[in-house]
Amino acid sequence: MNLHKTPVMPVGFQCASVNCGLKDKGTDLSLFISDVTANAAAVFTQNQFPGAPVILGREIIKKGKLRGIVVNSKVSNVGTGEQGVENARKMGLALAREFSIDPGEVLMSSTGVIAKPLPIEKIEKGIIGIGKHLSSDPLVGAQGIMTTDSYPKALSLSVGNATLTMVAKGSGMIEPNMATMLVYIFTDADLDSKTLDTCLRTAVDTSFNMLSVDTDTSTSDTCVILANGHKGSVDKTAFSKALDFACIEMTQMLARDGEGATKLLTAEVNNAFSRNEARFMAKALINSPLIKTMAFGADPNIGRILMALGKCFDCHVEPPKIEVSINGTLVYKDQMRVDFDEKKVRLLLSGDRVAISVNLNAGHDMAMAYGCDLTQGYIEENASYYSS
Amino acid sequence: MNLHKTPVMPVGFQCASVNCGLKDKGTDLSLFISDVTANAAAVFTQNQFPGAPVILGREIIKKGKLRGIVVNSKVSNVGTGEQGVENARKMGLALAREFSIDPGEVLMSSTGVIAKPLPIEKIEKGIIGIGKHLSSDPLVGAQGIMTTDSYPKALSLSVGNATLTMVAKGSGMIEPNMATMLVYIFTDADLDSKTLDTCLRTAVDTSFNMLSVDTDTSTSDTCVILANGHKGSVDKTAFSKALDFACIEMTQMLARDGEGATKLLTAEVNNAFSRNEARFMAKALINSPLIKTMAFGADPNIGRILMALGKCFDCHVEPPKIEVSINGTLVYKDQMRVDFDEKKVRLLLSGDRVAISVNLNAGHDMAMAYGCDLTQGYIEENASYYSS
Numbered sequence: 001m002n003l004h005k006t007p008v009m010p011v012g013f014q015c016a017s018v019n020c021g022l023k024d025k026g027t028d029l030s031l032f033i034s035d036v037t038a039n040a041a042a043v044f045t046q047n048q049f050p051g052a053p054v055i056l057g058r059e060i061i062k063k064g065k066l067r068g069i070v071v072n073s074k075v076s077n078v079g080t081g082e083q084g085v086e087n088a089r090k091m092g093l094a095l096a097r098e099f100s101i102d103p104g105e106v107l108m109s110s111t112g113v114i115a116k117p118l119p120i121e122k123i124e125k126g127i128i129g130i131g132k133h134l135s136s137d138p139l140v141g142a143q144g145i146m147t148t149d150s151y152p153k154a155l156s157l158s159v160g161n162a163t164l165t166m167v168a169k170g171s172g173m174i175e176p177n178m179a180t181m182l183v184y185i186f187t188d189a190d191l192d193s194k195t196l197d198t199c200l201r202t203a204v205d206t207s208f209n210m211l212s213v214d215t216d217t218s219t220s221d222t223c224v225i226l227a228n229g230h231k232g233s234v235d236k237t238a239f240s241k242a243l244d245f246a247c248i249e250m251t252q253m254l255a256r257d258g259e260g261a262t263k264l265l266t267a268e269v270n271n272a273f274s275r276n277e278a279r280f281m282a283k284a285l286i287n288s289p290l291i292k293t294m295a296f297g298a299d300p301n302i303g304r305i306l307m308a309l310g311k312c313f314d315c316h317v318e319p320p321k322i323e324v325s326i327n328g329t330l331v332y333k334d335q336m337r338v339d340f341d342e343k344k345v346r347l348l349l350s351g352d353r354v355a356i357s358v359n360l361n362a363g364h365d366m367a368m369a370y371g372c373d374l375t376q377g378y379i380e381e382n383a384s385y386y387s388s
Numbered sequence: 389m390n391l392h393k394t395p396v397m398p399v400g401f402q403c404a405s406v407n408c409g410l411k412d413k414g415t416d417l418s419l420f421i422s423d424v425t426a427n428a429a430a431v432f433t434q435n436q437f438p439g440a441p442v443i444l445g446r447e448i449i450k451k452g453k454l455r456g457i458v459v460n461s462k463v464s465n466v467g468t469g470e471q472g473v474e475n476a477r478k479m480g481l482a483l484a485r486e487f488s489i490d491p492g493e494v495l496m497s498s499t500g501v502i503a504k505p506l507p508i509e510k511i512e513k514g515i516i517g518i519g520k521h522l523s524s525d526p527l528v529g530a531q532g533i534m535t536t537d538s539y540p541k542a543l544s545l546s547v548g549n550a551t552l553t554m555v556a557k558g559s560g561m562i563e564p565n566m567a568t569m570l571v572y573i574f575t576d577a578d579l580d581s582k583t584l585d586t587c588l589r590t591a592v593d594t595s596f597n598m599l600s601v602d603t604d605t606s607t608s609d610t611c612v613i614l615a616n617g618h619k620g621s622v623d624k625t626a627f628s629k630a631l632d633f634a635c636i637e638m639t640q641m642l643a644r645d646g647e648g649a650t651k652l653l654t655a656e657v658n659n660a661f662s663r664n665e666a667r668f669m670a671k672a673l674i675n676s677p678l679i680k681t682m683a684f685g686a687d688p689n690i691g692r693i694l695m696a697l698g699k700c701f702d703c704h705v706e707p708p709k710i711e712v713s714i715n716g717t718l719v720y721k722d723q724m725r726v727d728f729d730e731k732k733v734r735l736l737l738s739g740d741r742v743a744i745s746v747n748l749n750a751g752h753d754m755a756m757a758y759g760c761d762l763t764q765g766y767i768e769e770n771a772s773y774y775s776s
Contacts, residue, residue, distance in 0.1 A: 048705040051697030079694045079707075081723035114691020115725040116524055214677040215603075216692075217699035231525025289602040289677075303502020304604075306467045310437030311605035317436040319467075335469035337503040378765045382678055384683025 001245045009136045010163040010188035011230040012036060016133040017144025020126025022074035022112075022119060027124045030144030031095060031107055032167070032184055033067040033134070037105055038226040040066035041197035043204055045221035051078035052088040052118075053108045054220060060092075060107055063323025064193025065387035066226050067105040069184055070095040071125055072112075073169075078219040079115035087120040094127040101126055109182055109222050111169065112147055135180055138186075142167045145182055152246040153253050157244040162189035162224050162231040166246050170254030171213065183208065183223040183250065189239060190229035199240045200225050206383055207247035210279065210369045213258035214378070226241040241344065256352075264353045265295045271367045278367035281315055284308050286371030296340045296373035298349035302331045305356060321361040389633045396488040397524045398506075398551040398576035399618040402426060405522040405532025408514025410507060417514045419483060419534030420457040420572055421522070425493055426614040428454035429585035429727055431592055433609035437738070439466035440462070440506075441496045442608060448480075448495055452581025454614050455493040459533045459574055459672050460500075460511055461552040461557075466607040467503035475508040476771065482515040495609050497570055499557065500535055530555045533570055536769055542640050547630040548686040550577035550619040558642030559601065571596065572612040577627060578617035586629045588613050595635035598667065598757045601646035612722050643758040644740075648686075648765025653683045655744045658754045661704035666755035669703055672696050673744055674759030685698035686737035690719045693744060709749040715742065721743035 009015060017027035022209045044054045060066075070091055077084050087110050096103035110118060110215075117163040135141075142152030148171040156165040185200075206224055213220040256264045267285035272278035285291060288308040294301045305324050309317050324332040327348035332342050349353075354373070397403060400423045405415035430449040432442045433563050448454075458479055465472050498506060530540035536559040540710075544553040556571040573588075573765035594609055613631075646651045657675035660666035673679060676696040682689045693712050695732075697705050710718040715736035719728050742761070 046701050047695065047698035048701065048703075048708055049694040052666065076691070079691055079720065079723065079725065113689070114694060115720065116691075216676050216678050216695060219691075219695050219698055243496055288604050289766070290604050293770035296767065299772050301501070303464070303467055303504075303607075306437040306502060307435065307604060307607050310435035310607055313436065315436075319437055332467065332503065337467065361491050374767060376767050378677070379681055379684065379762060379764050379767065382681035384687050 001157060001242060003249060004156040005139045006156040007165055012187050012188055012228045013186045014136055015141030016130050016135060016136060016370055017140055018126055018130055018133060020051055021122045022072060027144035028073050029123060029281040030071045030141045031130055032068050032186065033099060034226060034228045036228055037065050037067050038228040039191060039193040040064055040226045041193050041200045042107070042201060042222065042224035044140045047217050047219045049079060049219045051076055051110060051220040052080060052084035053077060054112050054222060055085055056088050057107055057222060060104065063144045064337060065102065066107055067101045068095050068099060069107045069109070069224065070127065071109040071116070071123040071182065073145050073147050073346040074112040075110060075116050075118050076112045076114050076220050077110035084118060087118040087250060090120050091123055094124045098127050098131060099288065107224060109220065111182055111220050112143065114219060120187030127255055138165050138167045138294050141171070145169045147171060148259050148375055150257055154287065155246060155249055157242055157246055159189060159239045160234040162187055162234050164242055164246055166250050168250050168254060169310065171257060171259050181218060181221055181254070183366045187224040187227045188230040189227055189234040190232050191227040191239065195236060196225050196227055199243050201249040202240060203243045206244065207251040210282065210367065211255055211285060212287050212369070212371050213255065251370050255372050258372035259381045260375040263295060263351070263373050264374055265292065265371045265373055266355045267355065268355070268366065268367045269360065270357065271361050271363055272367070273367040277315040277352050278365045281309060281312050282367045282369035284312050284367045289374055292371065292374035295354040296347065296375050298346055300326065300345040302326070305358070306332065309358065316362045317360070318362060318382060323359040325357040344371050389630060393635060395526050395553055396551065397526050398553055398574050400576055400616045403526060403529030404518050405521060405528055406514055406518055406521060410460060410508045415532035416461050417511060418529045419518055420498060420529050420574065421487060422455050422614060422616045424616055425453050425455050426616040427579060427581040427584055427590045428452055428612060428614045429581050429606045430610065430612035431588060433639055435605050435607045437467060437607045439464055440468060440472035440497060440609040440741060441465060441498050442610060443473055443494055444476050445522065445610060448492065452680040453493050454495055455489045456483050457497070457612065458515065458590060459497040459570065461533050461535050463498060463506050464500045464502050464608050465506040466499040469503055470471045471766050472506060475506040478508050479511055479711045486515050486519060495612060497608065499533065499570055499608050501678045526553050526555045530557070533557045536558060537686040538645055540646070541562045541638065543634060543637055545630055545634055547577060547627045548622040549771070550575055550759040552624050552630055552634055554638050555640050556642060559645060559647050564717055569606060569609055569642070573613040575614055575615045576618040576666045577622040578614040578620050579627065583624060584613050584615055587631050590628060591631040591635040594632065595639040598670065598755065599639045599643055600671060600675050600757070600759050601643065605767040628728040639742070639758050640693050643760050646760035647769045649760030650740070650763055651683060652741045652762055653680065653759045653763050654741065654743045655758040656743070656754065658745065658747045659751055660748050660753045660755070661751040663753040663755065669697060669700050670755040670757035672700050674757045676709040680759065680762035683737065684763050686734055688714065688719070688737060690720055690725060693746070694720065696775040697746065705748070705751045706750060711747040713745040
């Protein structure tokens with residue numbers, strides 16, 4: 001499967017972004033809109049302090065229909081009580097008014113600092129006239145939803161005659177559970193909302209749910225898919241496969257652009273006792289600060305991989321059976337460090353992807369997790385995020 | 389309870405440390421010895437890749453008797469197979485030979501890089517004549533067991549006529565489970581090994597087991613207590629309380645001296661649904677990289693505290709009931725950020741202890757966890773630990 005060189009919104013979808021005064025520079029308010037009502041499905045954060053847009057979003061998505069999505073960055077509208085829910089509702093209403101559409105078919109998202117009131121007046125004003133800026137370039141919409149992301153993220157690919165396009169943001173407070181940061185997926189294929197829901201949950205399970213930048217699960221994670229049908233029906237299996245592929249590609253983009261990250265860190269756990277154990281251990285590997293700093297320093301300190309497997313107390317870990325490879329080079333086997341070429345492994349670790357692979361020889365299940373290295377940049381970005 | 393101004397080994401205990409050639413400078417080999425056989429108890433790491441000394445230690449401690457402890461730093465003797473166990477045995481034998489004591493009463497520990505062979509010849513040579521350096525200053529023994537610790541750690545206090553003295557190291561790869569990094573506790577009180585075991589497990593449960601520097605559980609965690617009886621019997625309850633107090637003091641010393649740390653970070657969770665939930669949430673708070681960087685930056689980004697509570701998916705977290713304080717100042721209540729004096733909170737966060745307190749109003753259990761901030765220093769120390 002190949003991504004398009006230049007991402008584009010599918011037929012009937014457009015987006016826009018403006019600055020409404022939340023950020024000093026750059027756009028801070030985006031919208032995504034379909035010219036007809038689209039079938040839709042969504043998954044949200046499992047954090048028990050969900051943001052107001054997530055609380056409303058869970059209700060809105062029940063009908064399986066959406067026309068518009070409105071998103072602001074800088075302030076997340078989380079931990080803001082009743083007033084926060086009211087403000088989220090106002091944000092959706094403003095978009096519905098601007099485009100004369102059903103407010104029940106507008107999803108809203110907010111991302112940024114938690115526990116600060118949403119400046120709703122600025123957002124309402126910003127929405128007025130936003131229709132003049134509509135574009136079919138998804139990167140325009142991706143721009144306005146960025147927080148600490150270093151570049152806007154969008155991708156497109158083809159499924160039969162139809163196009164599948166994804167816009168996302170990530171960067172920090174990222175270990176999604178049942179959903180991810182903000183991901184918006186658009187297709188002009190004709191698919192009902194139940195099929196979309198099944199495909200979305202399957203894809204998210206092996207992609208965004210296996211991503212972690214910093215073990216911290218956001219209060220605003222939202223992943224939504226819209227299908228407006230303009231290009232007619234597509235093969236469901238082909239669509240599901242394309243969606244899986246696109247979600248994994250986007251997961252890797254989000255991991256690589258994690259706060260302060262300089263490289264992608266992946267962990268593959270093979271021949272695990274169960275799928276759940278494989279997933280748990282793969283996550284333990286990419287979340288270990290000692291493995292993350294080892295990846296950053298390109299330091300072949302393979303003992304840390306053993307440590308991280310061993311701290312999975314409830315998993316089937318039998319040291320005599322375990323084999324470990326780094327970027328394809330076997331480094332540990334038969335309870336001993338393999339006498340590998342350290343200079344070569346150091347070189348492999350210096351690249352833009354560190355791939356740890358573990359063979360547990362304990363069963364037949366596998367999992368793959370996606371993360372990034374831990375660097376001074378993460379500390380710098382997060383020591384004063386609130387104030388900056 | 390008060391710590392002695394200067395720690396001292398209890399009557400009948402002595403220690404020493406020398407450089408046996410593992411480190412370029414400083415001592416790298418320590419011993420602790422009692423003039424008579426002491427009653428003893430120990431707890432070890434639950435990591436499923438235990439080091440060779442832990443594998444042997446579990447056997448040795450079964451008799452509840454110890455006379456000597458020998459410890460090297462720089463190489464941990466973990467992930468070293470059969471040869472590693474053989475080398476650990478040789479290390480104990482060398483100490484037994486030097487002091488003409490029963491090798492079954494010698495415990496050995498190793499700490500440092502994982503998956504490198506133990507240089508046993510250097511250690512055996514180092515042990516010869518080490519008896520000439522015996523001292524009653526526990527800081528001498530503490531010196532030789534340091535890895536990335538910035539200073540040697542020891543403390544003493546009185547229980548009745550007896551003295552209770554603790555020597556420890558910590559710093560990185562620290563989220564002990566059922567035990568901690570390396571902690572050696574000595575007393576001249578007369579206590580049987582079963583009582584020691586009960587007291588030790590109780591104390592460890594609320595101290596070292598509630599400590600985390602970086603969520604990574606070491607493969608070598610060992611906590612052992614020796615009582616040689618020279619000062620006769622003591623009140624068991626008083627001893628247990630003194631041990632609890634000493635373990636919490638040492639836990640705080642280890643947290644403050646976590647790799648790269650500039651301050652102690654504590655989290656108290658009150659009125660939780662259960663003790664396990666309180667412990668889980670307190671750990672989630674001190675382990676959150678976003679809270680740790682916020683503590684470092686003295687940035688009152690209180691939303692991160694809500695996020696960390698909310699990501700405890702299986703705990704009873706009801707946003708409307710939750711109150712949050714930072715160093716005694718209420719910052720969140722009634723689903724809203726309290727209008728606190730931000731300058732004052734920023735000043736509180738700038739001190740050498742950041743204390744988060746949460747009232748869940750969900751039950752009657754509480755827990756306290758101990759950690760530290762996350763700084764550039766942690767990255768620097770761990771990006772090239774193996775090579776340096």
